Amino acid sequence: MVPVSDDARPVVEVTGATVRFLAETALDGVDFRMFPGEVHSLMGENGAGKSTLIKGLTGALRLDAGDIVLDGEPVHFGSPADAQRAGIRTVYQEIDLLPNLSVAENILLGREPRRWGAIDWKAMRREAAAVLGELGLDVDPASTLSSHSLAIQQLIAIARAISADVKVLVLDEPTSSLDLDEVAELFRVIRELKERGVAILFVSHFLDQVYEICDRVTVLRGGKLVGEYLTRELLRIDLVQKMLGRSADELVVRPRSEPVESGEEAMLDVRGLGRGRLEGVDLVLAEGEVLGLAGLLGSGRTEVARLLTGIDRPDDGTIALDGVVISPRNPRRAIGYGLTYSSENRRTEGIIGELTVRENITLALQAQRGIFRRMRHSRQKELAASWIEALGIRPSSTEQLAGTLSGGNQQKVLLARLLALAPRILVLDEPTRGIDIGAKVEVQRLVGELADNGMSVVFISAELEEVLRVSSRITLLRDGRAVATLQSDALTVDSLLAMIAQPDDGE
Amino acid sequence: MKRILKNRLFWPVLALVALIVINTIARPSFISITVQGGQLYGPLIDILRNSAPLMLVALGMTIVIATRGIDLSVGAVMAVSGAVALTIIEGSSDPNGLGTVLVAIVVGVLVALVLGVWNGFLVAVVGIQPIIATLVLMLAGRGIALLITGGFITTINSEPYKFMAQGYVLGLPFALYVSMAAVVVVALLERRTALGVLTEAVGINPEASRLAGVRSRGIIWGAYAASGLLAGLAGILYSSNIMAADANAAGLYIELDAILAVVLGGTSLMGGKFSLAGTVVGVFTIQTLKSTITFLGVPPAVSPLFLAIVVVIVVLVQSPRLRSVLARASQALRPRNSSPQGGSEVAS
Amino acid sequence: MTGIPVTVERASASGALRRFFSRRASWIPVLAALAILIVMFIGAQAYFGNFLTPRVISSLLLDNAYLLILAVGMTFVILTGGIDLSVGAVMAFTGMLGASLLRDGLPVGVVVPVMLLIGAAMGLAVGIMVQYFDVQPFIASLAAMFAARGLAFMVSLSSIRVEDPAILWLQSTRIQAAPGSWFITPTGILAILVVIVGALLLAYTRFGRTIYAIGGNEQSARLMGLPVVRTKLLAYVVSGVCAGLAGVVFTAYTGASYPLNGIGTELDTIAAVVIGGTLLTGGSGYVLGSMIGVLVYGSIKTVISFLGAEQSWTRITIGALLLLFVVVQRIIVARSSRR
Incomplete structure (x- = not known):
């Protein structure tokens, strides 16, 4: 394990996380921790246990064994709602918002401002606009979510996640449907949140992005922990090797034959x-x-x-x-x-x-x-x-x-x-x-x-x-x-x- | 044993057998079949005969449901085809002529086919949700039937027409031959050609099927057309049974019975995998249940209550949640669980 | 490359239009229904000359009060993406039960709450089947419809007259609503109240917004921590209570209860709700739209009786109108998804 240079204690710490599905062990005694104000990447092949660990952390799944400690307090999550209340919030790959409702509702629904027991729409729009403003987004809070592009919707999902008190923000494959500009915008927002001391778990298949934005990497393989590393100290080729558990030479594709030269008729x-x-x-x-x-x-x-x-x-x-x-x-x-x-x-x-x-x-x-x-x-x-x-x-x-x-x-x-x-x-x-x-x-x-x-x-x-x-x-x-x-x-x-x-x- | 339990037809067949056993215990005459003048009679024969219209409608419904659709208009289509056929016979100079009756039947069924094609057009081409698309005709169809009969219940006297529902051939009711022929034809079409699996593909994932080169539109359209045609035939049988075209009563609630039969037979309303054998069992179950209720001396009007109870039981038994609860309970009782089941069943 | 341009144009007219579309696109079908209603009113007035009279318009509400109440309940269920086929049968059953209890001498103050409770219980049963046993709403409410119809016949096979003065008062009282022969009955007031309460619930409570959320994406609503289970159950309970209330109103309207009452009413209700601009897939629609849908339905009926034509034309016209609406909705949806 890499010694932690920050003197801060972890905001969340999972120890010995184990999840079994019938005969199969999906997660086997995995330790995982995150520090405030860091962007942390969870890497591994499909089946490595990434999504199982995320589900355990966000309350979507119950750990068969293992503990979660949040801010020094042991916690047990029975549902995603429990985890959310505790300050662990997730933005999923498929945007899990409500396309038919307004942007403001998508950000605040569940904690909507009320007056006399009824929803206070004016306050709702005001608060939503404030949250969007914090992220530097100029979006009409009263507009319907579906009138915006996927990228904006993704950012609105993040706005929802941070609108409450958030300690840990999980971004599950957030960039898979974004183009370069939009990724840049997302990264700007991530850096902003980092400044505020939010711990961000960034899951992505794109190595470039992991190296651009993440401070620390945890690698899983076959349901087991391989290790935790500082991104700047880990060579790409090493990372891939750790994920695959085999030497990187095997990855190299055999040389391809020479392309057909002109003169040949186009098919x-x-x-x-x-x-x-x-x-x-x-x-x-x-x-x-x-x-x-x-x-x-x-x-x-x-x-x-x-x-x-x-x-x-x-x-x-x-x-x-x-x-x-x-x-x-x-x-x-x-x-x-x-x-x-x-x-x-x-x-x-x-x-x-x-x-x-x-x-x-x-x-x-x-x-x-x-x-x-x-x-x-x-x-x-x-x-x-x-x-x-x-x-x-x-x-x-x-x-x-x-x-x-x-x-x-x-x-x-x-x-x-x-x-x-x-x-x-x-x-x-x-x-x-x-x-x-x-x-x-x-x-x-x-x-x-x-x-x-x-x-x-x-x-x-x-x-x-x-x-x-x-x-x-x-x-x-x-x-x-x-x-x-x-x-x-x-x-x-x-x-x-x-x-x-x-x-x-x-x- | 395990394979039998896992078979999709297990529960539907069990329900049917249980019903027959209960009936037989309650009145041993239930399974008796008497021969009178070379024709078979008995409660079981009645069930077979009376189930013919429902069988026809349920077959069409199965295919429509397999495409992820539903056809609410079948009852109204029945009313229309009966009204058309009887109006033709009533207006003809020779109501007892075989030619007249044949023309009436063919025209009645063709009109039903056109209505089915119309439904298919709305669903497959215009892209309207099936419930709504067929709701249109469900609402309007009976109105059309009433207009055809001029607002009256048309009654006729025509021996050949009467034969459709009430005649006997080789000791068995003619209507049974009609419904069995329909079962055989539909089964051959679906399972001896590739239509069945392509229909399932379209029902499970329409867009993926289109991209794979399946003629989704044609298949969906065809399903509604078939449903219309079969409902038309059912309308002929129904009107032949009472020798009247009653636009309000013909096929009333039959869409619901048919949907129930399909669901009882193990075909999911979400579309995809379907079982024609299951539907046949489902139809017989519903018909047996209705006859049981009548036998119990319950006024026919109250019979929906019993149907509702059966539906709830069957649906709950099929519910994944109840099953998983039961499975967990049985696993807890067993000391060690046996090897995991291998291989999944193949569709019939 | 500092940010995505997300500018909202404000001043220009096209900006205002775009703003309207981005905020209020779901009201367009309701406006379309309103337009049809107005066109029908004007057309009928031009043709008959005596259509737009206070008496005719007042009776529109009087004759369709029960349908309006049912439509409000149905709107809740359809907004969640469900459907409730049991409303007509539950209305008949509660009506029969109420009439027989009144005949047996129970006071109206007991009977009416019992009717509402029975409606709520039927709705709850449907909701439990849908929510806890993953039964499709179509099938679950179908079972409830069969059960309620059977139960109605179990109460009595023939119709029961109602002589309770309080029930009859609901219908027979004509309250002058405005100068001239504008009038409204207590049943009409009840129906309007149900519409107002329904609209407020949907627009201003978490329950209401959760209803829309479920219709938009149930999975997301759950992940957002909204009370999905409770809300979905409640939607069916609301529909059941409305059916019970419609039982009271319909009994008052006919002065008797008959077990065959309300056959096909579930279809009329669904048609009215859809014509009023609610999407059957859920998540979009308004109680106010459903009210317009009911008024369109009632106007068609009135026009046909003005014409002296057969009432079978009502169903045909409703069917055609339904078709027109779903085709238009389909085009709108296709347009917006192509953007």
């Missing part, structure tokens, strides 16, 4: 694609090539992917496949052309949770064959089993319900569904989001292999480093326009960042 040629904010996007994709789409959230990455694969219909522009203009008017037709899409929203737009892995894998193929050409059960099983084997899906049962798999395995099931179609072009939208590092590397490697075998891939990710590593060329999107297409060998994360951040000259 997919997109000209002037537009819809809504998206305007005049040109794309070229060769056979066996991985094309990365880079850009901020809202730059049009996902929109381009959806137009390519018939999820949405373009207002203008043409899509040509092998030199023939096609019109993928709906996903079904797009699949018919060999254009397939894996959505960034795995749960809502990907997996059919209550169907089995077998049914999930064969779904798209069956849909393509039509209702009356049903695949025989044995054929389905065979097909599913072969993909489970090929992609290493765990558990390897064809009859497991897909909803019960981990995020990484669900992603693989989705990939299997698309690959079973023997597509020509795979459009992958954030295929590695929210899955643990091991599975991430596997997915990245798989993309490389597919391309080597002649499949063309459009790869979208918010992690520039990943895009760089996987793609042979990168098309840069900014504000709904494709601003440049470059060989990725010629790029570094920093140069890519610089190009993304470049102000638009508005030509």
Whole structure:
């Protein structure tokens, strides 16, 4: 353990935290502590016990063994409300506010100011405006929450969390749907809170952000504590190694084959694609090539992917496949052309949770064959089993319900569904989001292999480093326009960042 | 043993068997079947015969519910199809002609199909919530039926039409053949083609299904059309049974009975996985219950009370919370828990 | 890059409009219902010439007081994202029970509270099934509807006359509300009171805001530490009490109780609430809107009787209007989600 340089005592201290689910031990005697005015990161792969520890700390789950001491007092939380009253507040990844109510209510509901027993709306708005002001946010407290962007909603969630007396603020994956500007704004707010002495638990998959904002890191692996470290003293490569429990060399993706050089005819040629904010996007994709789409959230990455694969219909522009203009008017037709899409929203737009892995894998193929050409059960099983084997899906049962798999395995099931179609072009939208590092590397490697075998891939990710590593060329999107297409060998994360951040000259 | 207990059909079948046993103990004649003139009679035969309209409606309801929808308009659709058919027969010069009756039936069922298509259009294309979309027709349908019959209860005399509900073929009621044929056709369509699993996919996650290339819209639309068609057929059977088109009474509350039958059969109202066998059992359970209540000498009007009690019991038995409480209790009683169950069941 | 531009435009007209939309978008369906009501009034007046008379408008409230009370209760339940199909049957059952208790000589001061309590108990039963046993509201309230209908017939298979002067007074008293032949009955006053209490509860109490919160996102409401369980139970209790009160009012209205009273009323109520701008998915809507919905319903009925047409047209028109409303709501929702 790293000696604590601050002389302050921890604001919260968890000792020997143990949680068992039936036969499985999710958390095994973990110690964890946080000091006032620090930003602390909890790191670990999926299944490491991060969310279990957070749930225990925030009262969403009861510890089977272990103690929590808050400000020197032992506490027991029976519900999130208990933890909140004690000053431990949480902002979840999926914003847990009420879209239909006003901003003021979202901040203050539960402790709303009253007069004569009735809610005092004037005071409510005033107080909410004060809290928002503290965070430097200019938002109309009377406006409906749903009239604001996700980023603002996230900040409003933080405003709610700090509106009461808060000692510990837990931010669970707060940045996963924010773009760079919005992350910067969030970090500004976090620093402000830090000044005030709030202990902030910051959970994120993004290493860059962890290193930018966090003072201290606690690493968990397989439900056990690996250690607590000061961020500035811990090398990235060491951190990753501690999370994975294996040497970092294994992480390095094998070198990818040389990109197809010009002269080869473009397989997919997109000209002037537009819809809504998206305007005049040109794309070229060769056979066996991985094309990365880079850009901020809202730059049009996902929109381009959806137009390519018939999820949405373009207002203008043409899509040509092998030199023939096609019109993928709906996903079904797009699949018919060999254009397939894996959505960034795995749960809502990907997996059919209550169907089995077998049914999930064969779904798209069956849909393509039509209702009356049903695949025989044995054929389905065979097909599913072969993909489970090929992609290493765990558990390897064809009859497991897909909803019960981990995020990484669900992603693989989705990939299997698309690959079973023997597509020509795979459009992958954030295929590695929210899955643990091991599975991430596997997915990245798989993309490389597919391309080597002649499949063309459009790869979208918010992690520039990943895009760089996987793609042979990168098309840069900014504000709904494709601003440049470059060989990725010629790029570094920093140069890519610089190009993304470049102000638009508005030509 | 454990597998039987875990089977989705276990509780529905148990309920039905228990009802039959109780009835048989109370009056041994319940299971007796007599032969008169080559035709079978008896309380059980009555149940089979009388359950035909509900069976048709519940089949359609099962498919609609599987798509995460609901069809409240079935009762009103029944009223419309009966009104159409009887008005045609009444207006014809030859009410006893087979041709007239066939035309009446076909037109009645086709009108019902159109109504089902209309529901499907509202849900699948316009995107209105199923409860509301079908509520529209539930409200308006009976009004339309009343307009067709001119506000009166149309009565007719037509032997071929009467045969639909009251005739016998090979010793069994003709209506039973109709409902069984419907069960077989729907089961073949859903389970021998890919329609069933695609319907479940759409019911569980419509957007994911669309992205996977499933024709969600067509499948949902088709489900409502089928429900309309089957309700139309049920309306014909109902009106043939009483030989009258009563726009107010035809199919009254049948949407509720049908939903209950589906739920009793183990299909969740949240859509997705469905069980046609369960629905068949559910229909027989409800019909047996109704006959039990009548036998007990309870005025028919009070029978909803008993239906309510059964619903509450069944729903509570299916409730995850009660189950988990019971499971914990039984685990506490057992000295050591056996190995965790392996493998999940496969849908029928 | 110092911050996200979150500027709210203030002075400009478009800014004011945007401000209205960002604050009050949920009132738009209510305004639409009001517009339809006004158009109907004007149209009917132009066609008949004697529609907008104090007598006709006064009877609108008188004839639909029970529906208005039911609609207020239903609004609470629908706002939580639930539905209560039992209201018509509970109204019939409490009416039957009340009438039979009065016939047996119990004083009205006992009978009316008993009716309200029975309504509350039925609502509570539905709420418990929904909240504690995860039964879908549709099914739970369906069971309650069957139970109440059966119980109503158990009280008596035929109708029971009510001769209690206090009950009859509720209906027969005509209080002059304004110069001319404007009048209001105690049942109408009761209904209006229920609307006011309902509106105040929803707008100014934590209970009311929690109702909206549950309809917005139940999980979030729970995480926010709001009393979700109690509130949801109470929503069904409110609906049950309203059904009991509607039983009193309807008994007074007809002067007798009949076990078949109120068949299909649950649909009329839901239709009125939806026409009044409440989203069936919950979280958005107002009691005042439901009142407008009831008035639209009542006006249609009145227009059809003015026309001398068959009353079956009422249901058809309501169905068509319901359709119009949900299509418009659908378009509004689609628009806002595309933004």
